[in-house]
């Protein structure tokens with residue numbers, strides 16, 4: 308008996324990385340999974356999201372893993388890059404939840420994929436970090452707004468995991484070693500590490516959990532590990 312038997316789960320960013328691993332795990336646990344990614348639905352495009360949800364009658368769970376990253380300190384961040392990362396990471400999450408919620412008449416679970424950089428600063432990621440911090444705040448607000456309707460809203464804050472997004476890091480031995488040293492458990496994450504947490508938050512095992520920002524990060528956000 309799967310943990311998501313009979314449930315309909317929408318996953319964005321489902322063609323790669325964390326979204327793909329989450330979609331695979333949800334399907335293995337018995338869910339009907341609706342996969343959204345940019346070739347069939349640009350989550351930053353309100354009309355495209357509206358069209359993607361139009362044929363969907365019921366939603367039990369939503370995982371918003373569609374995301375892009377930009378890497379600049381604020382004064383070097385051009386406006387187009389700022390807008391793009393806001394549109395995909397933040398507005399995309401808003402648009403998908405806006406369409407999922409009316410399709411959750413008997414409750415549901417929304418899982419935003421935020422980031423550990425929302426919890427602990429990392430240099431040169433101003434716009435990206437702002438989107439992820441906003442998702443943590445949005446999670447808490449929505450948890451309160453929708454608790455009475457049985458809709459739980461949580462987010463996951465992953466540390467650095469090996470996906471398409473981080474290929475420039477783990478493809479470079481020097482950067483990879485630096486990143487690994489920032490994670491007390493001594494390795495980068497795998498997409499499946501995050502997917503397992505998403506499955507938990509989607510499932511009835513988390514039926515009394517709402518409004519949390521769950522680090523899944525090998526200890527990255529626990530603090531500095533230097534012995535001083």
Ligand SMILES: NC(=O)c1ccc[n+]([C@@H]2O[C@H](COP(=O)([O-])OP(=O)(O)OC[C@H]3O[C@@H](n4cnc5c(N)ncnc54)[C@H](O)[C@@H]3O)[C@@H](O)[C@H]2O)c1
Pocket residue numbers: 319320321322323324325326343344345346348349350351371372373374375376395396399420421422423464465466467468469470471472473498
């Ligand atoms: N990998 C990490 O270390 C890490 C850490 C913290 C948070 N995250 C977050 O996890 C989420 C998933 O990223 P990932 O690491 O799996 O990267 P990834 O690049 O492997 O996957 C991201 C997916 O999102 C899709 N996507 C991008 N823009 C889109 C759009 N406009 N509409 C629809 N789909 C779109 C891409 O096509 C891709 O399939 C992102 O929100 C990312 O910010 C990743």
